[in-house]
Amino acid sequence: MTAPAPASTAPGTRRGTALVTGLDVRAANGDGTEEFWRSLLEGRGGIGPITRFDASGYPSRLAGEIARDPGEDLPGRLLPQTDRVTQLALACAAEVLRDSGLDPAGAPEYGIGVVTANAAGGFEFGQRELENLWAKGPLYVSAYQSFAWFYAVNTGQISIRHGLRGPSGVLVTGQSGGLDAVGHARRMLRKGTPAVLTGAMESALCPWGHVAELTGGRLSTADRSEDACLPFGERAAGHVVAEGGALLMLEDEASAHARGGIRPYGEVAGYAACFDPPPGSGRPTGPARAARAALADAGVEPADIGAVFAEGAAVPDLDAQEAGAIAGVFGPDAVPVTAITSRTGRPGAGASALDLAAALLAVRDGLIPPTADVGRVPAAYRIDLVTGRPRPMAGDAALVLARGYGGFNSAVVVRRCGPTPR
Amino acid sequence: MKGFTLADLKRVMRECAGEDENVDLDGDILDAPFENLGYDSLALLETATRIERELGVRMPEEVLSGARTPRLLLDAVASAR
Numbered sequence: 001m002t003a004p005a006p007a008s009t010a011p012g013t014r015r016g017t018a019l020v021t022g023l024d025v026r027a028a029n030g031d032g033t034e035e036f037w038r039s040l041l042e043g044r045g046g047i048g049p050i051t052r053f054d055a056s057g058y059p060s061r062l063a064g065e066i067a068r069d070p071g072e073d074l075p076g077r078l079l080p081q082t083d084r085v086t087q088l089a090l091a092c093a094a095e096v097l098r099d100s101g102l103d104p105a106g107a108p109e110y111g112i113g114v115v116t117a118n119a120a121g122g123f124e125f126g127q128r129e130l131e132n133l134w135a136k137g138p139l140y141v142s143a144y145q146s147f148a149w150f151y152a153v154n155t156g157q158i159s160i161r162h163g164l165r166g167p168s169g170v171l172v173t174g175q176s177g178g179l180d181a182v183g184h185a186r187r188m189l190r191k192g193t194p195a196v197l198t199g200a201m202e203s204a205l206c207p208w209g210h211v212a213e214l215t216g217g218r219l220s221t222a223d224r225s226e227d228a229c230l231p232f233g234e235r236a237a238g239h240v241v242a243e244g245g246a247l248l249m250l251e252d253e254a255s256a257h258a259r260g261g262i263r264p265y266g267e268v269a270g271y272a273a274c275f276d277p278p279p280g281s282g283r284p285t286g287p288a289r290a291a292r293a294a295l296a297d298a299g300v301e302p303a304d305i306g307a308v309f310a311e312g313a314a315v316p317d318l319d320a321q322e323a324g325a326i327a328g329v330f331g332p333d334a335v336p337v338t339a340i341t342s343r344t345g346r347p348g349a350g351a352s353a354l355d356l357a358a359a360l361l362a363v364r365d366g367l368i369p370p371t372a373d374v375g376r377v378p379a380a381y382r383i384d385l386v387t388g389r390p391r392p393m394a395g396d397a398a399l400v401l402a403r404g405y406g407g408f409n410s411a412v413v414v415r416r417c418g419p420t421p422r
Numbered sequence: 423m424k425g426f427t428l429a430d431l432k433r434v435m436r437e438c439a440g441e442d443e444n445v446d447l448d449g450d451i452l453d454a455p456f457e458n459l460g461y462d463s464l465a466l467l468e469t470a471t472r473i474e475r476e477l478g479v480r481m482p483e484e485v486l487s488g489a490r491t492p493r494l495l496l497d498a499v500a501s502a503r
Contacts, residue, residue, distance in 0.1 A: 075440070075442070075443050076440040076441050076443070077439070077440040077441060077442045077443070077460060078440065079440055080437075080438055080439055080440050080468075081439070081440075081464075081465075139471055139474060139475050140475065142438075142468060143464050143465075143467040143468040143471065144464065144468065146464070
């Protein structure tokens with residue numbers, strides 16, 4: 001295999017500096033980047049009763065569903081072989097490419113890679129084919145089941161459709177995946193790949209997927225959407241499943257400068273990940289360690305961070321751990337915190353990708369979107385939770401925190417950056 | 423039992439593997455290699471399985487792998503019945 005063509009180094013650029021030069025969001029409260037951002041700023045949520053299947057017999061009956069059928073934006077050829085999550089990823093990826101202005105045909109053959117994260121796979125497709133196997137027999141199982149269920153399928157389908165043959169990969173790290181994929185894509189840039197399409201997408205809104213989520217014991221059983229997901233609230237009682245995510249074009253600064261006149265959403269300035277210590281060790285869980293390491297990677301101090309986009313598990317002990325980590329790193333009530341999962345629900349790995357997208361838009365516009373009204377926040381948390389209205393953001397950098405079921409912790413620092421010279 | 427025609431084959435192909443926007447299945451495709459029509463080996467496997475289900479026949483893999491065009495696949499179906 002030929003080595004990836006290194007990006008030409010334009011004067012004044014730093015090799016390995018990762019700019020976000022394309023972005024698209026699919027979320028229950030907004031299809032597309034700007035609609036999602038307006039919804040967040042105006043306080044619109046996307047959580048409602050599950051309509052995609054009859055959920056009346058399940059303890060959790062709310063979800064963040066995306067209304068638009070992503071298949072409408074795809075060639076018919078791709079529909080029989082893809083789960084809904086892949087259709088969302090493909091439609092999103094096409095928009096990211098368009099938004100970035102990068103033309104795969106004009107790039108070096110191995111110049112653009114694909115690194116995505118996904119925690120569930122193509123569950124709805126898998127459920128249908130398992131039903132066929134059980135009820136009718138093996139001849140009735142789609143040949144496409146061989147890959148359509150698989151976590152890696154989004155990366156593969158995006159790569160094939162657009163001819164993106166650069167270094168590629170897939171991360172399965174639970175809800176943290178959206179950040180871990182971007183962290184991995186950034187490594188690819190540092191090794192010389194000019195651009196990587198990255199991020200995470202999730203959709204498993206079918207009975208099989210729902211039962212799998214329910215076994216985690218962290219889903220809200222509320223019936224009213226305004227009570228459903230209350231991160232850091234005194235009445236927090238679980239989160240809400242959702243579909244969606246965000247993909248972005250991570251491009252080496254030298255490549256973006258060579259193209260000229262690019263207006264990046266921002267820079268991915270720092271990334272770190274760590275595992276929780278084993279249960280029962282008595283040692284603190286990982287969010288503080290991941291946050292400090294990401295700040296160090298970005299070369300910034302806690303005081304340089306204008307906002308924290310928290311995971312916001314909306315599970316009391318997890319909220320207490322995350323609040324403790326934030327107060328520990330930044331000092332009590334020292335940094336504005338927001339948790340957009342209260343608006344979007346929590347689409348697995350897509351959740352941290354949504355947080356990252358929101359953080360990029362926050363540093364772009366200097367505004368912190370408010371968390372939904374979560375009621376009283378326990379005083380012991382010592383965090384400054386942004387609620388009600390958007391708050392102007394100080395400084396030019398934000399921290400995104402994510403945790404995945406089973407001990408994953410990840411953190412990303414994003415920073416505002418100006419347009420590249422023409 | 424009536425024969426399995428090109429029209430039947432096209433219907434099955436569309437149902438189980440969709441249609442490539444750049445290819446007109448209603449054109450003269452009888453001797454066009456499946457790969458030129460946008461159907462890879464997996465799409466053909468799906469197509470063959472559907473035909474086997476509809477007609478209640480079995481087509482051995484070595485027969486299928488030789489059926490590189492719609493005409494050859496129709497011949498394979500005919501000889502399997």
